[in-house]
Amino acid sequence: MRTRFFVEVDAGGEIISVEEGEASSLPAALLPLLGRFAAERVLESGFIWAPESQNEACQIQVAPATSEDPVRASVYVSGEWLEELPFALTYRELDVLTMLALGLPSGEIGGRLHVSPRTITTHVDRIMRKMGAQSRTAAAVMAVDQGIVRVPLPEGAGEDSGVLRLGRTMRGTTTRGDAARRSVKRPLVIGAALPLRGAAVADGIEMARASQLAVEELNARGGIGGREVGLEIVGIDLFDGDQVRTAFEELIGRGVDVVTSGYLARQDVAHEVIAEARIPYLHAATLDAMTQRVREDSTRYGKIFQVCPSDSNYAPRFVEMMTQLRDRGQWRPSSSRLVIAQGGWEQTDLGIVRASGLAEQHGWDLEVMRLGITGPQGWNDLATLMSSSAPAAVMIGNYLVDDTVSFMQSFLRAPSDTLVYSLYSPSVPEFRERMGDAADGLLWATVTGTYSDAHARAFVHRFRNRFGVNPGRSHAGIAYDRVSLIAHAWQFSANPRDAGLVADELRRVIHRGVNGVYHFGDASQAAQTYSGPGGDPSMSQAHLVFQIQAGKQRILDPDPYADGHFMQPPWFSKR
Incomplete structure (x- = not known):
């Protein structure tokens, strides 16, 4: 069964957005009238859609959109299909109440509905009793303020433009808060x-x-x-x-x-x-x-x-960067041996196959190691091994601060002339807070980093x-x-x-x-x-390589985003 809906309708009577429910829940025959609400910028109105040919009713609330552009004038329309009319009114009582709201006297209402004035008086008395109104005028005001008027208007009550007129009378009233709340666009979350x-x-x-x-x-x-x-x-x-x-x-x-x-x-x-x-x-x-x-x-x-x-760019970028530093004379490697230590989660793919091909092409001996023990202890053990075996550079294939800190603290107790190249974790301020000055000299890379521009x-x-x-x-x-x-x-x-x-x-x-x-x-x-020549920086994110220097993060590569130059780590021996 159709229930609630919330849509936006333009001045042409077209649904231009759906906030809630289905567009099909809004009666198509109502769209021309809603288009007029938009075009004529009626501030706010409410009514009950209840065609005489159907035994169902829908409570409608209409409020203008915020746009001041007349070409894009539109209204927000919220609707809820009703199981019964408000105040348990009958459809005939709704007709009478609607004509009261339009300002018609009992005699004229009776003539238009083809019943006697006494019958109308009886209807009005019941309406007042059901609504708790002290007078017919009070009932009419409640009908306007609460949107209890029938559309299409009852036979003989006039054109539906009367509904537009009722909408205009609501300007400045104090009882339309519910309609306003129901007509506010629901936030996007x-x-x-x-x-x-x-x-x-x-x-x-x-x-x-x-x-x-x-x-x-x-x-x-x-x-x-x-x-x-x-x-x-x-x-x-x-x-x-x-x-x-x-x-x-x-x-x-x-x-x-x-x-x-x-x-x-x-x-x-x-x-x-x-x-x-x-x-x-x-x-x-x-x-x-x-x-x-x-x-x-x-x-x-x-x-x-x-x-x-993706992560598959990390290992190839490591080999490329070590080659670049060597070939530009910025770094004299102690050997041709590079180590990649893998210790991330199972789904990680650091691009080892492509990195191996690059290493062979550029004259490196690449060794790939996987930690036997996960967590900080495993990185402590690896650091001890790197200190003793002294490869030219080691890449820490892990993203967590705890693990990278564990490696660095252990390695720096007895460092070798090995460049340490980490992934991602030094981007987190916590890393430098924990490492302090001991972080200086560390290289690290991220497939997505915040630029310095x-x-x-x-x-x-x-x-x-x-x-x-x-x-x-x-x-x-x-x-x-x-x-x-x-x-x-x-x-x-x-x-x-x-x-x-x-x-x-x-x-x-x-x-x-x-x-x-x-x-x-x-x-x-x-x-x-x-990552450099051959790529398109206008359509991509730079694979940034940083070095921590005097407590600051300096981008070494690629151009045009670099804001620093490589410096030999302070733990290197004087050779």
Whole structure:
């Protein structure tokens, strides 16, 4: 059965957006009148749609949209199909009440309804008793204020323009609050599942704050077409698959319009929940395995977007960067041996096969090691091994602050002339807080990082003013940009509640954020990467390589985003 609906109708009598329910719930025969409400800019009105040929009624509330452009004049229309008329009125009593509201005397009402004046008097007495009105005038005022007038107007009561006239009489009344509340556009809501429990809490706070800042700024500019944007955050432990599933199901149950998340060890769980819900989802898990899933089954996963390039770029970039430093004479490696230590979650693919080919091409001996023990102890053991075996460089294939700190603290107790190249974790302010000056000299890379240009510096300034601390160099920027991406898609969708239209706009978007350019340009629906010559920085995100120097994050590569030069780590011996 048809129940509630909320739509926007333009001056041409066309439905231009659906907020709630189905467009088919609004009677098509009512559209011309609603178009006149829009064209003539009636401030607000309410009535009961009850054609005499049908034994059903729908309570209608109409309010103007906010646009001042007469070409785009429109009204918001909310409706609810009724099981019985208000105050238990009969349809005949509704006819009489409608004519009272139009200002007709009893004798004239009786003539138009072909009944005696005494019969009308009886109807009026019953109406007053049911409504608790002390007079016929009070009943008429209540009918106008509460929208208890029949449309189409009863036979002989005049044209439906009378309803427009009734609408105009409501200007300045004090009893229309319910209609106004029901006619406000329901906010568009972003749901976020963030690591606010277990590992990576500090990073989760970064994500939450940046999302909050972006939503606040968006609403300060008027939201989306005058519609407020909301943010619903659910905290999770990124390693707990049950928590991931519960959090995503909770967000969907809250009725959010889009779901977002940072990185999840159980990203596969999130993908499956979203695939069933079929609403847009933007994540930053950097997992090639997940983009492959989208590429292979666009029907099931077509509304899922990865807002950063994939992890399979990490190992090749490490080899490229070591080659660049060596060949430019910025670094004299102690040997030709490079080590990649893998210790991430199972779905991680660091691009080892491609890295091996590059290493052979450029004269490196590449060794790939997987930790026998996971967690900090495993990285402690690896650091001891690196100190004793002294490869030219080692890449820490892990994203968590705890593990990278454990490696560095152990390695620096007896360091070798080995470049240490970490992934992502030094982007989190917690890393430098824990390492202090001992972090100097560390190289680290991220497939998506916050640039150092004027656009990014302005974001940092606003973040610091809002929260009293500087943001990190990766996921704060991602979370901020992610809201802008969603806002763009909503803004350009004919109906921001239509998940398919929003997903279509996300596929078209080319957005320059504080972390570079977001463009979902192929079937994987993942952001593209740029690492130097041969890439296109106007359509991708730079794979940034940083070095911590005197407590500051300096971008070494690629151009044109670099703001520093490589410096020999302080733990190197003088040779």
